[in-house]
Amino acid sequence: DSGVTQTPKHLITATGQRVTLRCSPRSGDLSVYWYQQSLDQGLQFLIQYYNGEERAKGNILERFSAQQFPDLHSELNLSSLELGDSALYFCASSVASVADSSGANVLTFGAGSRLTVL
Amino acid sequence: AQKITQTQPGMFVQEKEAVTLDCTYDTSDPSYGLFWYKQPSSGEMIFLIYQGSYDQQNATEGRYSLNFQKARKSANLVISASQLGDSAMYFCAMREDRSGGSYIPTFGRGTSLIVHP
Numbered sequence: 001d002s003g004v005t006q007t008p009k010h011l012i013t014a015t016g017q018r019v020t021l022r023c024s025p026r027s028g029d030l031s032v033y034w035y036q037q038s039l040d041q042g043l044q045f046l047i048q049y050y051n052g053e054e055r056a057k058g059n060i061l062e063r064f065s066a067q068q069f070p071d072l073h074s075e076l077n078l079s080s081l082e083l084g085d086s087a088l089y090f091c092a093s094s095v096a097s098v099a100d101s102s103g104a105n106v107l108t109f110g111a112g113s114r115l116t117v118l
Numbered sequence: 119a120q121k122i123t124q125t126q127p128g129m130f131v132q133e134k135e136a137v138t139l140d141c142t143y144d145t146s147d148p149s150y151g152l153f154w155y156k157q158p159s160s161g162e163m164i165f166l167i168y169q170g171s172y173d174q175q176n177a178t179e180g181r182y183s184l185n186f187q188k189a190r191k192s193a194n195l196v197i198s199a200s201q202l203g204d205s206a207m208y209f210c211a212m213r214e215d216r217s218g219g220s221y222i223p224t225f226g227r228g229t230s231l232i233v234h235p
Contacts, residue, residue, distance in 0.1 A: 042225060042226075042228070105151075108165065109165075111160075111161060112161050112162065114161075
């Protein structure tokens, strides 16, 4: 158990629908990252939050949005779903937004939420 | 432009032998970090090892070592004494510093490693 909790583990829905993926970061971690993993695109960075504020945006579609709440959990909202949105969505957390004194700032990943859009 | 390149889609190794997984990167930033993650068939991403660009020595973590060749911009992962449980996808990633002090790892496409008994 990595300490990063993602729910649900699996989700099957239809095109046009909206889903919410939830992530609880590891205790003490302030930063949350969302990644999308698909066969054709690999592991793509979507968005990062640090202590409740958006810090960086990647290849996140306008149909997708996210937020980090005061208790530091985060939610990724996916709307108007398309077949191509089927993927494994990872949440990861780290202590800091910037590299720590060792330069690492290792990301700890959750087990992922597998979304299937039919 | 692709910042992390893993040219080996698949690798096979005999149990107890060593294997090297290749990774090359592209950056003009003098300060950067390189990571390797393992993704077994169960799907989770597991951190293995980290190398900072200013680190003088190659990083090691148990059976994992990182062969860091800065001039060649390569950061190959060496797994010694392979075990059946090492069968997984392996991802190389590079820390990318963003404005505002953020830090975002960019991942390569991965290499599938299969360990044969």
